[in-house]
Each structure stands twice: as structure tokens, then as C-alpha cells.
Amino acid sequence: MSVSIRVDWDEAAIHRLLYAPSGLVHRKVSDVTETVADRCRVLAPNRDGTLRASIKTAVRVSGTKVVGHVYSDLDYSVYVQRGTGLYGPIGRPIRPRRSRFLVFDVGGQTVFAREVRGTPPQPFMLEALRAGSPWPVVALPA
Known part of the structure; x- marks a missing residue:
């Protein structure tokens, strides 16, 4: 059957x-x-x-x-996620490419720096x- x-x-x-x-x-x-x-x-x-x-x-x-x-x-979201400078994928300080100093504002004051460490990843x-x-x-x- x-x-x-x-x-x-x-x-x-x-x-x-x-x-x-x-x-x-x-x-x-x-x-x-x-x-x-x-x-x-x-x-x-x-x-x-x-x-x-x-x-x-x-x-x-x-x-x-x-x-x-x-x-x-947002352009900067990947930098927040992965970190920048010493803490980021490249692993070295951020230095100016076309001038002698990095220039940016911090709390209303202009800051000049030859290099910065970067931002740790979050x-x-x-x-x-x-x-x-x-x-x-x-x-x-x-």
C-alpha cells in the first residue's frame, strides 16, 4: 500500500x-x-x-x-564613535597640514596648538x- x-x-x-x-x-x-x-x-x-x-x-x-x-x-558621528588622533584608528596626534598651528575656539577663546591628542572613542x-x-x-x- x-x-x-x-x-x-x-x-x-x-x-x-x-x-x-x-x-x-x-x-x-x-x-x-x-x-x-x-x-x-x-x-x-x-x-x-x-x-x-x-x-x-x-x-x-x-x-x-x-x-x-x-x-x-552627521559628518562627525563616525569620529565620535571611533575616536580621533591618538585614540582613533590612525593612532597618532593631529597636526596641521598647511600651517604651523591648529586654530580653534574653546569656550569663546581662540586656541593655537602645534598638535592635539584627539578624542577618545565613545x-x-x-x-x-x-x-x-x-x-x-x-x-x-x-
């Missing part, structure tokens, strides 16, 4: 479940992305609130993956990802 079983897949329903904005996977990735972004806003250094206010999210389907993005479009985005993600997080080298 032979028994046969036939399974019909509703591929459109499966695709909606996985990739449509109303699907379970997309919603889960969106929820995690928003959680991480909220944590980023809490952990971001707050001098005037600009960096915190610049944190945005996006969820995109890329091939067979649903990918959540948390980012800031990896608030990585910390937020580790705190807000239900999945393991591994930091890749820069």
Missing part, C-alpha cells in the same frame, strides 16, 4: 510573511531596529542634542535578507546594538 502526500506552498504568502512590511520578519527587524535606535539616543554624547536628534532608522530588503539600519548622517552605537539586539553582536575591525 502506498500513500502519497502532496504539499502545495503558497509562495506569495510566504514571501509576504518574510519580506512585506506587514510580515512577521520585517516587523521583528523593525522593532529591534527602533529599540537599538532608542538606546543610541540615550547613550549618545549630548553636548547640544544634535547628534542624538540625527539618529535615524531604515529597514530594507536586500536579496533574501531583511536588514535594519541605525545611522546618523562607541555608543555598538553599545546600543549589544544592549538592544536579541542576536549576538560581534564588532568587526575598522
